[in-house]
Amino acid sequence: MWLRVGSYPDRELAMEMASKLRNAGVRVEVKEYVEWDLTEKYLLKGKLGELEEYEEAQEWKRYADIIRELIRNGMEVEAFEREFLKRAMPEEFEIVEKARSDEITDDELVDAVDAMMKLSLLLSSVYGFLKANGIEVGEYIQGNLPEDPEIIIELDDWAEGCEKVYYLDFVPSYEISVDVLSAIRGGAEIHGMEGAVVDAASRVLMNLIAGIDETNDIEELKNYAVGVIEDSKEFDADVYVDAEEVFEIMLRSLEKAGVIRISGKKVKFRR
Structure with a gap:
């Protein structure tokens, strides 16, 4: 009997779990597939100074300061992403970095998957922010961010001036299944x-x-x-x-x- 033990958004993390299970003597199957997620949101656009009353806008003050400093003199995209995430979400960044370089526990693996999703969502929002403020992104990012930049915040509930949208996201996922009978026959300890x-x-x-x-x-x-x-x-x-x-x-x-x-x-x- 095949039992699905989990799905992982990152191939490296999935392969690490599969290796751990195989080393325990269990037959393992890894399937790559595409998942989708549909969410309803309300977007509110405006100047950062105009939207300060919203809690969702508070973090963008800090993000804008980080971005402004990084792109003033120009930066390669890969270096920008790494440095921005390191400053904006240091705890999540450290969790993911550790997962990619060290042996981690099962609980740490779960934390790493969650952290990776948060970092990915933030980067997606950052690129939308840069576009809204006229900063072009190619292999290199450079520009002057306005002192009171345009921001787009996402609200769970409707507010005056909001635009209702749906987000349909397709993401990779790696499903790991184990043959339970092989675990019994091999006396696997996982x-x-x-x-x-x-x-x-x-x-x-x-x-x-x-x-x-x-x-x-x-x-x-x-x-x-x-x-x-x-x-x-x-x-x-x-x-x-x-x-x-x-x-x-x-x-x-x-x-x-x-x-x-x-x-x-x-x-x-x-x-």
């Missing part, structure tokens, strides 16, 4: 939240296999797809597991693996 999920799925499959010794009726066997994990290493409390909705998928995976044979409403071990 740490982190991904490991806890794989462990739970493994226990349900083993519970189903054990249940066949008690009954060969499929409807009765479904009762073995729920249970409680009391000794999980990743949780500080009991974990109530319910796999009834994927019960038939689990049975088919066991049949495909040659463990059981399904005949009508009955199931038995292959001999």
